[in-house]
Amino acid sequence: MKKLNRFAQLATVSAFALFLIAAMLLTYRARHKGYSFYENRNLAPRPAYSAGAVLDGTWFSALESYLIDRAAGHNTLARLNARLDIALRRPTVNNVVVEDDLLLAMLPYQAADAAALEARSERMAERLQEIDALVSSCGGQFCHVLVPSHYAYYADRYPAFLNNFAEDTALRRASFRAALERRGVDYVDLWDTFAALGFPSELGSAVDHHYSVYGAYEIYRAVLEHFNERGAGLTVYDAFDDAQIDKPYLGSRMRKLLGAWQSDERLHYFVPRDEIPFTRSDNGHESASTVFAFPAADDEWVTYSFFMGGDIPHTVIDTHRDELPSILIYGDSFTNALESIAYVSFDETHSLDFRYYTDQLTLGEYIEQYRPDYVICVRDYEVLLETGGNGVGVDG
Amino acid sequence: MVFSSVSFLVFFLPALLVSYYLVPRRFREARNAVLLAFSLAFYACGGVRYLALLILSIAINYLCGLLASDAHRAGVRRAAVVLACVLGLGLLGWFKYAGFFARIVNDLGVAIPIPHIALPIGISFFTFQGLSYVIDVARGDAACQRNPLRVALYVALFPQLVAGPIVRYTTVEREIGARDESLDEFTAGLVRFLFGLAKKMLLANAMGELTDSVYGMPQLSASTAWIGAIAYTFQIYFDFSAYSDMAIGLGRMFGFHFLENFNYPYVSASVTEFWRRWHISLSSWFRDYLYIPLGGSRCGRVRQLRNLAVVWLLTGLWHGASWNFIAWGAWFCVLLIGEKFLYGAALERSPAVLRHVYTMLAVVISWVFFRAPTMSAALAFLRAMCGGGAGWYSADSVYYLREYLPELLICPVACLPVRDALRGMLERRSGRAAEAVLILAPKLLALALLGLSYMKLVSGSFNPFIYFQF
Incomplete structure (x- = not known):
């Protein structure tokens, strides 16, 4: 011994x-x-x-x-740690709610503040009213597009002991819609569209907080049909081929888990069957004529940045079809998948992301300079009432 | 620098081990010099400016120790102790309590400027350690150390420098001059260190996250408040005892044997017993250098009460300059007085379960004062524990229970002397298999825990040490 x-x-x-x-x-x-x-x-x-x-x-x-x-071994051990936590059946890992088939955002335990939401709705609606007036004065149409956040879309999938912000979501929608209506600002609330479809899971993603290309297509269709109801005559294109990237999809939630969760979800994208040639410029510089950023062969994953190449401050896609109208889309990264589809219906598609598009033209100046026929602001419920980033006013 | 950090584990410790063990054993003073240099560097990582304070404290204790030696008259020796107390406690008072007392004076209506002084890490520990040296020399319990580097090494020895245990000079007196570093000792120390690291990284930090979440909530139901209070009870034990384990283990890796600082305090059946098992080095310090000199228990009841009150007021204040810590000390003072003079005998006669429940209830409540940022927050938290917050139950309790279920299951078991029981069981069994398990299991487990601890260290960011603030 x-x-x-x-x-x-x-x-x-x-x-x-x-x-x-x-x-x-x-x-x-x-x-x-x-x-x-x-x-x-x-x-x-x-x-x-x-x-x-x-x-x-x-x-x-x-x-x-x-x-x-x-x-x-930082990444390897962090992934191992996430894997261990998942195996231990912790409800949340790295601030991600881990369900058997879905990853959700962990939301804080805070009660909805109706008065504060109302005040913030009013302030934001006032800003949008000014933008709406400016767009109209430039001969265009403005529409504010409200998209349910991932937590709102999958609210019923949260375990009962976790907050799903259902009360906040309901109050937020109600107060903001009322404020927009009082000020005559046109809007589309995708909740209504998704509710009519029964909130199908394939419109969202199990591993990412953005919509899938199918969800993005529903947003595209809802917005264009909304304009058409007001006499726009826009073509809702539906001749897309459904393609997919044969790599694991590292969505934002999956990324927080360092890819430790088991998922076979693939990133899908739509390719128009008709050839629609276009030129593209990013931040004033000509770039490749594509709305997709294909991962390199040796990349292990594909991310949501596949659409439009991620969050770019300023992009213009020009299909050189002068007979078609132009559109300005501004908003957070929810716009990326939408833009990869929407450009087919327009002559010029302008995209701005005011989280990064700073020290250049204000929104008002941009609208006055380019006079787009349609202007849409796409924001999800979580940031709907935030005045920072894409909550800018005409002077922002 | 903390033990559970990349800079310590991956750079400081290997550099020290190599530098230390490259020096042949016969050059004891050179090995001591290496250890002292690294200890000072370890302390300097908390801010080089505080190094001067540590060196000043060492110098005070060294000089007062010389004056306190039996080479001088009794009056000089007494004066040396008084001087060490005045200077040592003066520094501690200025850095730790000046702001607190200035605020009290202001609250009393006398406007004086409130100093904003950053608290040097570990000042309470090294001040008490230095004082114990001078007092022991003056009492004749320890020989005066004339080599200033040895006094410096005693005070600044990095394993116990910033968060204890408070090592008495008599404990390490011989080992500073002649210690036996060996593979046996090194391995035993390493295993102890790795178990401590695991306690910190796997249990204390998880309970800390849970505690911080609960204490950060604006509204608390009783169920959640209790979960938070129990989580903190686990956190503070595993955090502090883990540090002591690591300190004792590191000491052993360099041939030092520090006394135990914890002895499964949560198995106690009375508050009196709890304080014999919790932070033993501090409670014995107060006992030997304050309580007994004041007369201890060998005096009239009124003086005993006074002695207990003084000791617990100072124990509370030692932990921090705030009313919370005073209330925490007062809480224990009241309970100890109650056990000593009122219901101690009845408690001893009551069923063991009841005694444990009473003790743990007292301890859990005490930690609320300890953890809450202010007295009003502590009272609000206690109110919430009684259902006076956001009702009796909220869904977040279920979340916390499920999220931290593995740790909440392991913590109570880890508070019990399971290891000792297993060891005893194996030792009673004769045979090679039992012996082999006794030899191999702790080491294998320690290495596996090292892997898990390192994984937690590099993948998480929550890693505070509670006792660093003292």
Whole structure:
């Protein structure tokens, strides 16, 4: 037994030493890494030396953040950790609600504040009224497009002990719609469309908080039919081929789990059967004539950025069909899949994302300069009343 | 720097181990110098400016220790103790309590400026440790150490520097000069360190996340408040005892033997017993250097009450400069007085279950004062525990129970002396298999826990140590 004890001690110390050496070398090797794909964020930078920071200890805490971001096996272990948490049947992992066939956002336990929602609805409706007036004065039509957030679309899929914001959603919709109606701002609430269809799961995604291309198509159809009800005469194109990317779809929720959840969902996209040639410019520079960013062959995953190449501040797609009207679509990333379909119905499709389109034209100036025939603002319920980002007014 | 960090685990510790063990054992002072240099560097990571304070504290204790030695008259020795107390506690008072007392003076209507002073890490620990050295020398319990580097190493030794345990000089006096580093000791220390790391990373942090979520909620139902209170009860034990385990383990890796700081406190059947098992190094410090010199229990009832009140007021204040900690100390003072003078005998006669329930109830409630940011928040939390918040039940309780179910199942078991029971069981069994399990199981488990702990460390961000604030 003495021999066994000696061997066990040597083996334990050796294993620990090996762990330390490996961890040190691998961490050192990762020192140049600057971006984390899975976490979709820049890694903590190497702390800049300053006497003050060393004296008060902030330099050392920044160094720990820098090291932890580059720690040996960071992604692998984080994925393993997520996998373990899923196996332990925790209801939420990395702030994602893990159901058997669906990943949802973890929502805080906070009660809806009806008065605050009403005040915010009023403020936002006032902004939209000004935009609506400006678009009309430029000869166009404005429509605000309200899309249910992922948590609202799948509200009934939340376990009873988790908040699904159902009360907030109902109050938010009601107060905002009422405010828009009082001010005469035209809108489409996709809730009505999806409810009529019975909220089919394939319109959304199990792994991403955006709509699938099928959901995006329903939004496209609902908006165009809405304009047509007001005499627009727009063509709702329906001759698309349904294609898919044969790689696992790393949706936003799946990404938070570092791909640790089992899913065979594939990213689908629509390709028009008719050839519709177009030119495209991003941020004023000509770019490839495509609305899809195909992943490189060696990429493991495909993400929602496949549509339109992700969130780009300013894109113009010109199909050179002067007989067709033009449209300006602004909003968050929900617009990306929509734009990959909508351009087929228009001569020019302008896309702005005011989260990134800054220090250039204001929304008002843009509308006055380009005078689009249709202007739509697409926002989901979660950010509907936010005045930042794409909640800009004419001067924003 | 904390033990459960990449910088410590992956860089500091290997660098220290290599530097230390490259020095041949016969060069004891050189090994001590390496350990001291790394200990000072360890402390400097919390802010180099506080290093000067640590060195000043060491210098005070070294010089007062010289004056307190038996080479001097009794008056000089007494004066040395007084000087060490005045200077040591003066520094502690300024850095820890100046702002608090200034606010009290302002509340009393006397306008004085409130100083905003950052609390140096571990000041309460190294101040008490240094004082114990001077007092022990003056009492003749310890020999005066004339080598300043050895005093510095005693005070600044990194495993116990910032969060204890409060090591008495007499505990490590011999080992500073002559200790036996061996594979046996190193392995035992390493296993202890890895178990401590796992307690911190796998249990304390999970309970900490749960606690923070509950304490961060604007409205609490009774069910959720109880879950939060129990979670904090687990968090503080696993957090602090984990630190002590790591400190004791690291000490052993370098040949030091620190005394145990925890002895399964949550198995206690009375509050008196709880305080014999919880933060033993602090309670014994107060017992030996304050309670007994004040007269302890060998005096009239009124003086005993006074002694208990003084000790618990100061124990509360030692933990932090706020009314919460004073209330926390007062709570235990009242319970201990009750057990000593009122219902102690009745408690002893009552069924064991009842005694445990009473003790745990007292402890869980005490931690509410400890954890809540203010007295009013603590009272609101206690009110919520009694159903005076957002009712008796809310759905979030189910979420918290389900989300932290694995830890909530493991924590109560880990509070019990299961390891000792298993070890005893195996030791009673004769045979090679039992012996082999005794040899191999702790080491294999420790290495597996290292993997899990490292996984948690690099994939999570929640990693505070509660006792660092003291």
